[in-house]
Amino acid sequence: GLSATGECAAALSVDLSGNVTAWTDAMAKLSQLSKAEVEGQPLLGAVFGGMLSHMDDSQAVKLETLIDTALLKEEVPFVDLSFCCAQSGIVDALVTACARKDGSAGAKLLGVVLCFHKVTARKAMENTSVVRAAAVAAAEAKTEILGVLYREMRNSLEDVQGNLAFLEDAEASAEQEQLIEITQQCCA
Helix, strand or coil: CECCCCCECEEEEEECCCEEEEECHHHHHHHCCCHHHHCCCECECCCECCCEEECCHHHHHHHHHHHHHHHHCCECCCEEEEEEECCCEEEEEEEEEEEEECCCCCCCEEEEEEEEEECHHHHHHHHHHHHHHHHHHHHHHHHHHHHHHHHHHHHHHHHHHHHHHHHHHCCCCHHHHHHHHHHHHHHC
């Protein structure tokens, strides 16, 4: 099938034993593994979890559940899946699967076909949203801190001005009068 960008989706198929029976060129490009490396190998364990490491055990469980569900139903919805390639690093994909049957009247079940759609644009948008939210949070924190500093300074200045008003009525030497005047100018 075609992806949202018009590219052919990467696809593979497995037999009822879970061994890879087909590996498209698009899947080879996405995974950086050739057909010869993966065909005949168990998809779970040898390919995903071996040649292609998964981020955590939940990724393997998602893939196994997707395959099992496809064997029971005609088609399943997309599932987020991440795996790691040796050269290109982490690959995020949406994966769907459907049962593969022969063309006979009884429609004998042969295995499962899985289609992978790389989702770099969606991840980039999610990352942009996270960065934007962090920038908004930082701006709000800056505003809050400046508000606190302003109140602290204003309260301190008001205390100094109150003390200056008290000192104006008291008798002071010439030097003290000069200091009071300088302090008043600083508080203005």
